[in-house]
Amino acid sequence: MTCRPRATTALIAAALALVLSGCGDEIEEAPSRPPVAGGAALGRLLADADAAMARGALPDAARMLDEARSLAPESPDLWVAIARLRLRGGEHLTALEAADRALAFGPDHAPALLLRALMVRDAHGASDALRWFAAARKAAPDNPDILAEYAATLGDGGQASAMLKMVRALADAAPDDPRVPWLQAVLAARGGEYGLARSLLERSGMAQREVPAALLLDALISLEEGNVDSAAATLETLAARQPANARVRELLARALLAGGREDALIARFGPEAALPEASPYLVMLVARAHERRGDRAAAAPLLARAYGPMRAGPVVLAVREGLPAPTAETRAALLAGNRSGARAGAEALRQRFPASADVASLAGDAFMGGGDAQAALTAYGLAAEARRPWPLARKTIAAFQRSGRGEVADLLLIRQVAGDTQTASAALALAERLAAGGDWAGAAALLDHAIRLGAGHDPMLLRLRLRAAQELGDKGGKARFAAVLAEVQPRTLKAR
Template sequence: MPHTTAQLSERMLRHIALALLCSLNLLTPHAALATDAKASKYYEDALVRYEKKDLEGAIIQLKNALQIDKNMLPVQMLLGKALLQSGDVVAAEVAFNEALRLGVNRAEVVIPLGQAYMAQGKLVPLLQQQQFNPAGLPPAVQIQVLLLRAAANSDLGDTRNALKNIEEARAIDPKSASSWLAEVPIRIRALQFKEAAAAADRGMALAPDSAEAWYQKGSVQHSTGDLTGAVASYSKALSIDADRVDVRVARVGIYVDLGQKKEATSEVTQLVGLLPGEPRVAYLQALLAEQDNRPVDARTALKEVVNLIDPVPPDYLRYRPQLLMLNGLAHYGLNEREKAKQYLEAFQKVQGNSAATKILAQIYLSEPNIDRAIEVLETYLKAQPTDSQAMTMLGSALMVKGQNARATTLMKKALQTQDAPGLRTVLGMSLIRSGQSGSGISELESAYKKNPKQTGAATALLNMYLKAGQTAKAIAVAEDLVKQQPTNAEFFNLLGMARGQSRNYPAARTAFEQSLKLVSTYIPPSLNLARLDIATKAYDAATKRLNDVLKVDPRNAEAMAEMAIISERTGKLPEAQRWLEKAVDVSGPKEQRWNLALSDFHLRNANASAALDAAKSASAKGPEELSVLMAYAKAQLAVGDIAAAKNLLMTATKLADYDPAKQVQIAMLQLAANNLPGASYSLDKALSGQADFLPAQALMAEVDLRQGDQAKAEKRAREIIASQPKRAVGYSLLGDISMARGQKAAALDNYRKAHQLEPSTETLLRLSRAMGDQDGGKAAAQLAEQWTKTHPKDIISQKALADGYARSGNLPQARLAYERVLKLDPDDAEALNNLANILLLLNDSGAIKIAEQAVAKNPGNAGTIDTLGWILFKNGQPDRALQLLRDARLRQPGNPEIAYHLAAALAQAGRKAEAKAELESALRSGSSFDGADQAKTLLKSLN
């Protein structure tokens, strides 16, 4: 059955870990729920035009489609490709970013988007932005990304990293010619002509019939003065691919140098028609005019060059040495020395030791002040060699940074020299901020004990108790504060927070309302009342409270964040994102909370690249904050950069010191990174801080088991049972160990004991899974049925029961079970999606409506979009189905079942070649999927 609920974790604590990560299998925003038939027809017509290279017509039709529905993912992707090929790279970037926003799989867009960046000279962003990280991409795409990065590094003058990128690409596929051919221009730019020739030869050997190989060979010959050989190689390239205008431009340059006026004039005339507005062609015209002694025509051509290049943004030209030199020479030919100097200086920085250096030297000689300016700049760079900011601000920035460090050091020393409650409070907070929360809380407790009226220590301690989940202690401190100062609105607000954390919502509301009675303009209790409204799903009331707060304080980031929560829970994901982005915008330069909230939001909605960007922005505000490091690590895990996540978690482990709760969280992330030694180290520190900390003990047993040390895991499990004989966790662990040993009877006994001690959903699921094959699954089903009867609101067990019915083919019971789940939670998109599949198999016409609801709840999930598309296809709505299936395919290109569904729709639409390609891709994956046999049959019919 397609898209059924994923199985729960085999281990209780791994389930907890996945809950903490909240990033590994969630959803993406912005999918279009419905597709317009007319818009779909515009798209299909545009696709035909695009394939026939009618780019202008394709773009028009795609824009017509977007006028009807701007959220059509396939339309945005095809529009980006058409715009890129037509040369409108800025608009192409916009279209590709829209496709990303709508949830396109990164592998589908990273190359054309990277080409758009390259064409705009956005090289540093291309190297820095997470969306261009090769990690997590298919091997063939990784190669292309690495070669793009190599070109970008080369343009930046970083030959070492450019060649490193080449080697990384070559390691993925040593037999590919592309890495050798990409190496050639890098070597030429570095004046390494011998290495360039060797790379060209290797590329030629691997791809002798490649136009690119002949072009690169010609480039080496051109650069080393073998002009005749270069012309021959360029001509061979053009015989293979006559549309390579870059090759023609290079060849005509040689014709001009060789004085082959006839050939040069003929070629330039053709190029003017092919490349109107191309500065290289205009400069060639100027050279030809000068050779013909036509100074007016030469000047006109040079003016065309500068008129074309001068308006180009400096950020683009900075990394285009050919254009910099060309414009410098053109301005020099027009006797515009100041402008020539600007371009030639920029060229010199990127590519020195060229003929243009002589012209630049002449300009310097005519300007007696330039040497002094250069000396000043050099002196400045020597003084601050590692600065990457504006040079005029470097000294001040470094000085300010230095003063802060000294001030921090002096502050700590001063606090440690005086044994007073007030200073101990500051010392405690200092320890907490450095990640030593256990020691910090001890200092706060000491300060509070010495002087209970030391409200600074009390409030700080109360907040730490709340963060640590020690609700009873927090309530006790808050009640003490309220008794001391019964007219203090802040203390009543704190009491409300403590009561709210204990889920005593009526008592919490009373405390917040009392706080407002004392000070009606006090914003925190208003925010907390809104949070209570959100907790009880009173979203309208919460929205009204928050709007009232924003009227009083339009820059209140807390209110904005709560508005984001409401928007997300009501399915308005773009609005939720905007609220969080507003919160980030209005927050201070050191405030990280909203960057982290934005990162978590993107993780929940499967936008890993955006999550990483948000985590990076938080890190820029405070890279050594524990919460930032952990958020950063989660985002790195989500994008597949395991090595980076491990490094971050190593630092986090050091900062967390011996805080057991924090170390357990870090260990869970280490397990997600498959770093068992790292997890073990974190847990050792946790147990060193608190030897009886049960979560750390249990997780350490899990780590032992995963490392294959069953004896050590068993020893830990039995120690847990000895110290906690009435808890289920020890017996659950013994059950897991028995399962790992293949001792199923012992595993069942332990799971039964765990469920008897602490009947819960978790212990039920473990026992049920262990009983799975008894009596054909009847025993497990009976156990689940009994549990759901006595726990009718346990949605997890209800879903597990429904999934079990679905897997066993009991479709009527599965339908009833999913309907019970939806009565408990009508917004459960997964249950909606699974119910839609059940209804499709039952030939129930209500499948479409349920599938549409699933997409509305999960508006970017490839599985739900595919389900709706497939149901529509099966129900005779091919146009709408095709558009949705294309959308799903772009979001999850590696899913063979989606590829099969799309192929079926394409075949029916008469697009047999495209259908065949999708089927071959699906079957080539080797993965089993529902419909694999039908896919094979369909492929045979298309051959």
């Protein structure tokens, strides 16, 4: 095991997990369609509905699918299309119902199995989804969409060798599919072969088409190769498109600091670093920028925050430019202390969009901000039926803890880490719980895994790993982690 405290490398592996999870962006835009059971008329309607969805004309797609339903109400292809339309329209929970109907009408229908695999991956993680991908591949062994998503999911689950094998199967089935070099680029970057990754990424053409996950990979490679200005420009574009993506903002801050643009970093992220929600890493980067400018008075309190104890419990997130209006309004109400207004707004949204997992999650945030953990759990549980990314799982865990159900919170955390092996912060959270219970061997294993994912810059993680080495009597590990921590830990800096 190696611990590289360089901040750029420290973010590479964790961000690549996001790259893998985003490699399906192209599939939603241009799915391959196998022959449709139900006749030429049904096939034309479904193809036209696909085209309408691709251009965002959801009402037109709905009208076409209603017509198709009158022709073949038990067609699994029809119900897959209905599920996809509902997903595009934000009706996540009724999309699940449509996917179930597709499988009821066609238990071995490959597109329905693929859709269910994707839904299980979103809600329960990569490991639970693999059996669904296996079933989908069995139903259609050479389907490029199935092979590509199967490969990505294997990568999400940390199975690099199996992922490579699946990418080769994709190459055999569809040699010209751009996802072949794209997935190979992700594998190469995760293996530290950045020159090869760059060549493969260019061959895929996905960055040129501005697929978000490909832009992120392009920026990561540029950072590692020292092309920090190019990385910053790409990350600025991504941050504007994904204002709630904390990882992209952290990478952008890192690129600005590496490029000697301290003034731009402070102007862009200084206000954010003052927020309670700011990550220790971002706070540290802003502090370093102040330090380089010789402003010890501004740097000292930020460094104290960055390397101090972790905060306990959730915080209300700030309002950011580009957020959807309902999210911005709810956050603004909570930040202003208007809990009843936030809750009323969330309830109104739930009445308007009862099938939306996003609205259910937002309602949970409002309930948590208002101190009603039980109502938050109900809302988060509804959202998790469609998808449960780490941010949602973390909030659900906090709600269980706040409601006095710590054992349930721990079980959910264990399940989350088992299903999502590529999120360093989740592994760190579980390591903290194991350490609190005296399981230092288990904590050490999780911390080592988090370091391999790129969290080796985190002083809190390193302190906990040093403590684990001490508790386990590992003298070599104790010396090694003490040395790494000394490199990462800044000198004491006091305001003058």
